[in-house]
Amino acid sequence: MTSPPATPPTELPPDPQSWRFKDSGAPCEWAKEYRPGGFHPVNLGDTFRDGKYKVIRKLGDGLFSTVWxxxxxxxxxxxxxxxxxxxxxxxNTELRILNYLSKVAPRDIRAQHVTVLLDTFHHQGINGKHQCLVFEPMGATAASLVEELPENKPKMYGKRQRYLKRMAKNTLLHALRGLAFLYQNGVVHGDVQSGNLLFSIEDISSVGEDNLKQDEASIAIPLHRVDGKADRWAPKILYLKQPLYDRMQRGPELCVKLSDLGLGELPTKSLPKNVKILYSNRMPVAFWLTDPPRDTVTPISLRAPELILHQPFGCGIDMWSFGCLMFEFLTGRTLFAVGMLGNDQKEQDDADDDHLFQFNDVIRPLPDSIMAAWPRASKCYKTNRQRLQPYSNDEPYIHQSLEVLLAEHRPTEIDNGESAVLWSLMQQILEYDPAKRPSAVDLLKHPWFSE
Known part of the structure; x- marks a missing residue:
């Protein structure tokens, strides 16, 4: 008689030879994460909260959750x-924020641009007790939708994938309204990025269950243990995510909402293993303006100067990220390209230095206050602000300015006059001093957003 498998360890095995499952190579959560303390195994048809919720389709997954x-x-x-x-x-802070916003949302029209918590409960499973959050159905993220738009197909090498100006402008406008609602209620988002902007879908309340359920034939992957034994801690099948792309509203009814006020999420399978380790201890995101945390999970290329320099921060970090996203949505390229492959202090220092170099070149020269707070400024610049190259003997690379980048990469829909307006607006948002950055309410009054 074959002995049952042992309970998996709570920590991931150090090498592939110790893995329980054959690697499917599928773009979904890692099978190894189904272990005590990890994911809850879900199969289609499973029910939760005493039968109140029945699973019919997988919508997504990240480092900390699966979404159904x-x-x-x-x-x-x-x-x-x-x-x-x-x-x-x-x-508890996350849940207090989510519950508080759900109560005040009906009284503020701007709340329609923030995903509101509908229910919360705990579910006891084989791998432990899981926090479960219930929200309204939404469509694709701004990060994923751009690849699905007709104007961006077929995909061609070197072709920028971007939104038409109308769609980019509406997305940014709705994000501002959502941020204004949060700030009105003393909440900072902390992770404003394209992956946390969701597009609304049409009313599906009258749609039959058969028209919404998972397409199991094409996007279900059987899960097999290496030793051939049955596994209690993982599902029998891994499902690829199947977002509600075909139900999205893209016309005048388009509505974009800020999401992920709880934990910042990254997709799992698409990340290199070393990057996955880097983000293994991501902290809660949203916080009360009166009680900021010591750190945030803002994506590395969207960090404001105060985050890089470990200075006090507040809602200004959201506005800085928003300024970066303005450029990204309108041009199809990121404003700052910052990479970090490892997790040691030198990698972090190098990434921080490179980021500050780019600020100096792209936006405007760094002020004395930032130079004084930058621990390695003397290794990167001479006293006369001449650039040094601490990492090689090559000539220092000077990045193009924001004005030049916007002029070169703007869509044809934006003429010289509008490009100048946008450059001035982004310069105001990307202000080094967070106290001088415009608020979400200020930006909503700007002619480019209000016209």
Whole structure:
């Protein structure tokens, strides 16, 4: 008689030879993460909260959760169930923020641009107790939708994938309204990025379950243990995510919402293993303006100067990220290219230095206050602000200015006059001193957004 498999360790095995499962190579959560403290195994048809929610489709996955479309026995008929890993660093602060916003949302029209929590509960599973969050169904993220737009197909090497100006402008406008709602209620998002901007979908309450359920034939992958034994801690099948792209609203009804006020998420399978380790201890994101955390999970290329220099921060970090996204949505390229492959201090220092170099070249010369707070400034610049190259003997690379980059990469829909307006606006948002950055309410009054 074959002995049952031993309980998997709570930590991931150090090498592939110790893995329980054959690597499928599929772009979904890692099978190895199904272990005590990790993901909860979900199969289509599973129910939660005493039968209230029935799983019919997988919408996504990240480092800390899997996300499912479920049938609700109440109203609305369909909702989204986000199941956190059992050892997710979820805090009471996150839940207090989500619950508070859900209560004040009905009184503020700007709340329609923030995903609001509908329900929360705990589920006890084989891998531990999991925090479960329930939200309204939404479509693609701004990061993923851009690849699906007709104007960006077929994909060609060197072709920039970007939104048409109308869609980019509406997306940015809705993000500002969502941020204004958060700030009105004393909340900072902390992770404003294209992956946390969701597009709304049409009303699916009258759509039959058969028209929304998972397409199992094409996007289901059987999971097999290396030793051939049955596994209690993982599902029998891994499902590829199947977002509600075909249900999205793209006309005048288009509505974009800020999401992920709980844990910042990264896709799992698409990350190199060393990058995955780098983000293994990502902290909670949203916070009260009166009680900021010591650190955030803002993506490295969207960090404001105060984050790089470990200075006090508040809602200004959201506005800085927003300024970077303006350039990205309108041009199809990131404003700052900052990479970090390792997790040691030297890698972090090199990335920080490179980021500050780019600020100096792209936006405007760094002020004395930043130079004084930058620990390695003397290794990077002479006293007369002449650039040094501490990492090689090559001539220092000077990045193009924001004005030049915008003029070179703007879409044809934006003429010289509008390009000058946008350059001036981004210069105001990308202000080194967070106290001088415009607020979300200020920007909503700007002619480019209000016209």
């Amino acid at each position: 479309l479920v049938v609700n026995t109440g109203t609305p008929r369909y909702v989204v169930l986000k199941i956190m890993v059992a050892k997710a660093p979820t805090t």
